[in-house]
Amino acid sequence: MCSASQQQPVCLCTPCSLDYTEGVINNPLVDRDKILFPPLHIKLGLIKQFTKALDKDGGCFTYLCHAFPALTIEKLKAGIFDGPQICQLIRNPEFENSMNKVELEAWKAFVLVVKNFLGNNKARNYAELVTNMLTAFRNLGCNMSIKMHYLFSHMDRFPENLGSMSDEQGERFHQDIKEMETRYQGRWNAVMMADYCWTLKRDIPAAEHSRGSKKRKFMP
Numbered sequence: 224m225c226s227a228s229q230q231q232p233v234c235l236c237t238p239c240s241l242d243y244t245e246g247v248i249n250n251p252l253v254d255r256d257k258i259l260f261p262p263l264h265i266k267l268g269l270i271k272q273f274t275k276a277l278d279k280d281g282g283c284f285t286y287l288c289h290a291f292p293a294l295t296i297e298k299l300k301a302g303i304f305d306g307p308q309i310c311q312l313i314r315n316p317e318f319e320n321s322m323n324k325v326e327l328e329a330w331k332a333f334v335l336v337v338k339n340f341l342g343n344n345k346a347r348n349y350a351e352l353v354t355n356m357l358t359a360f361r362n363l364g365c366n367m368s369i370k371m372h373y374l375f376s377h378m379d380r381f382p383e384n385l386g387s388m389s390d391e392q393g394e395r396f397h398q399d400i401k402e403m404e405t406r407y408q409g410r411w412n413a414v415m416m417a418d419y420c421w422t423l424k425r426d427i428p429a430a431e432h433s434r435g436s437k438k439r440k441f442m443p
Contacts, residue, residue, distance in 0.1 A: 262341040263306050265374055269333055269356075270309055272365040274302030277326065286321040313337065329363040332356035 277284045287299055291308065312318050313334055319327060336356045339346035346352065353374060
């Protein structure tokens, strides 16, 4: 009879899973082809990295401070902007005049991606535009954020009409709320709630709108 010290070790092996995939712990609940990263979030992430890499004593950052006096210096340094503010900078030629050569190359590459990939039109050379933008951002000293990595790694999965689909992903909601905050200056009342509900009804294509109203004001 063998003692416990003389017994041979026993190897306990679990059977291999037939559907095992390396690097995958659990199967995703939603197909990756049905997941869409909203273009507004990507634009906000790109402009944030662009602003963080700017020289805080340079002309470009100084121009941002004068262009948006309502934003605090902390938000400007963090690159926190919204969709309409980004469009305002794109349409303003004076903003480009305040940049140096490296900043201008990164900004022009960003604008090309916004107009030819993140908008309604998807250019044939969209992959080249995204690659050139990432190269220009790297030369500027930008960090590789998760949104930049997602844009580069999954740009072939974005639909053709990405700009028209952005409203369904919350870009119009973001802009409407921004306008309401400015209009009501942070004060909450029933009129603001009615204004928000009207924007929701306005987004329904089959809804019939009427300008007539029996009441002149909303009671709280």
